[in-house]
Amino acid sequence: MKTKRKVIMAKEVGFCFGVKRAINLTRQALAEKQEVFILGDLVHNKRVTDELEGKGLRKVDEYEGEKGGTMIIRAHGLPKAKIQEAHARGIEIVDATCPIVLRAQEAAQTLEQDGYQVVIIGDHNHAEIKGICGALQQPALVIDNIEELYEAKAQYKLMRKIGVIFQTTHALELCNKIVNEMLMMCKEIRIINTICRPVQNRQDDAIQLAQKVDMMIVVGSRTSANTMELAALCRHYNPKTVHVQSAEELLPEIFVDSAVIGLASGLSTPEDLVEAVKVKLLTWDAEAIPVLNAV
Ligand code: SF4
Numbered sequence: 001m002k003t004k005r006k007v008i009m010a011k012e013v014g015f016c017f018g019v020k021r022a023i024n025l026t027r028q029a030l031a032e033k034q035e036v037f038i039l040g041d042l043v044h045n046k047r048v049t050d051e052l053e054g055k056g057l058r059k060v061d062e063y064e065g066e067k068g069g070t071m072i073i074r075a076h077g078l079p080k081a082k083i084q085e086a087h088a089r090g091i092e093i094v095d096a097t098c099p100i101v102l103r104a105q106e107a108a109q110t111l112e113q114d115g116y117q118v119v120i121i122g123d124h125n126h127a128e129i130k131g132i133c134g135a136l137q138q139p140a141l142v143i144d145n146i147e148e149l150y151e152a153k154a155q156y157k158l159m160r161k162i163g164v165i166f167q168t169t170h171a172l173e174l175c176n177k178i179v180n181e182m183l184m185m186c187k188e189i190r191i192i193n194t195i196c197r198p199v200q201n202r203q204d205d206a207i208q209l210a211q212k213v214d215m216m217i218v219v220g221s222r223t224s225a226n227t228m229e230l231a232a233l234c235r236h237y238n239p240k241t242v243h244v245q246s247a248e249e250l251l252p253e254i255f256v257d258s259a260v261i262g263l264a265s266g267l268s269t270p271e272d273l274v275e276a277v278k279v280k281l282l283t284w285d286a287e288a289i290p291v292l293n294a295v
Pocket residue numbers: 016017018019075098099100101168169196197198199267
C-alpha cells in the first residue's frame with residue numbers, strides 16, 4: 001500500500017540567538033584579525049566548528065604557550081580568572097558570552113553579595129557552570145540531581161540560607177523536583193530563575209509535539225547538553241523518540257508503523273541539518289517502510 005508520511009516540525013529549529021551571535025562574532029574576528037583562537041568548541045556541532053577551523057580558528061584546551069592573538073569567549077562564558085590570565089598574556093578578547101548567561105552570572109553574584117550560599121542546579125562539568133562559579137568570591141554548591149542534594153545535606157554542605165539559580169539550558173521539570181526537596185531542608189531560599197526562555201519554549205513545544213505524534217526525532221550533536229536533555233524529555237512523553245546527529249543516521253526500520261513524525265532540534269543544530277532530515281523522511285520509499293495509520 002502506498003501511503004503518505006506526515007512530518008510536523010517544532011515551532012523553532014536551528015540556532016538560538018546566543019549561538020547565532022557567537023558564530024557571527026567569530027566569523028567577523030576571523031575576517032578582521034590574525035591568530036584567532038578559542039578555548040574549547042564554539043558550539044557543539046562538528047559541521048560548524050569544521051567550517052570555522054577551515055577559516056583559521058584554532059582550538060586549544062588551555063593557554064599553554066599563548067601570547068598575544070585574539071581569543072573568542074564562547075556563548076557559555078569563561079571564569080573570571082581565565083579572562084584575567086588572557087589579559088596578562090596580552091591576548092585581545094572577543095566576548096561572545098550569551099547575554100542570558102551573563103545574567104545568570106550576575107544573578108549568582110547578587111545572591112552572594114546578599115549573604116546567600118549560592119547553589120547552582122546544573123552539570124558540574126559544563127562550561128557555563130564553571131564560568132558562573134568563576135564569577136563568585138566563594139565556592140558555589142553545584143547540584144545536578146536529587147541524589148547529589150541528599151549527599152550535600154548528609155555532608156553538611158547545604159546551609160540554611162541558600163540562593164538558587166539554574167543552568168540556563170536545564171529542564172524546568174528537573175529543577176522543580178530539586179527545589180521542592182530543598183524547601184524541606186533549608187530555612188530560607190531565594191530563587192532567581194535563570195533558565196533561558198528560548199530553551200524553555202523549545203522544551204514546552206517539543207513536549208506537546210511528542211504527545212501527539214507516533215514518533216519523535218530530535219536532531220543535534222550527542223555532545224550538546226541541551227540536545228541530549230531535549231531528547232530525554234521527548235522520550236519521557238513519547239518512548240518512540242530517536243536522537244540523530246544528521247539525516248545520514250536515519251535507519252528505515254525505526255519508522256515502521258509511524259505515520260506522523262515530530263521533528264525537533266537542539267539550539268546548536270544548524271537549520272539545514274533539520275531540513276535534510278525532514279526531506280529524507282518525506283522522500284523515503286513509503287512501500288519500503290510500511291505505515292499503519294496512513295494520513
Ligand atoms: S541556549 Fe539560551 S543561554 Fe544558551 S546561548 Fe542560546 S540563548 Fe543563550
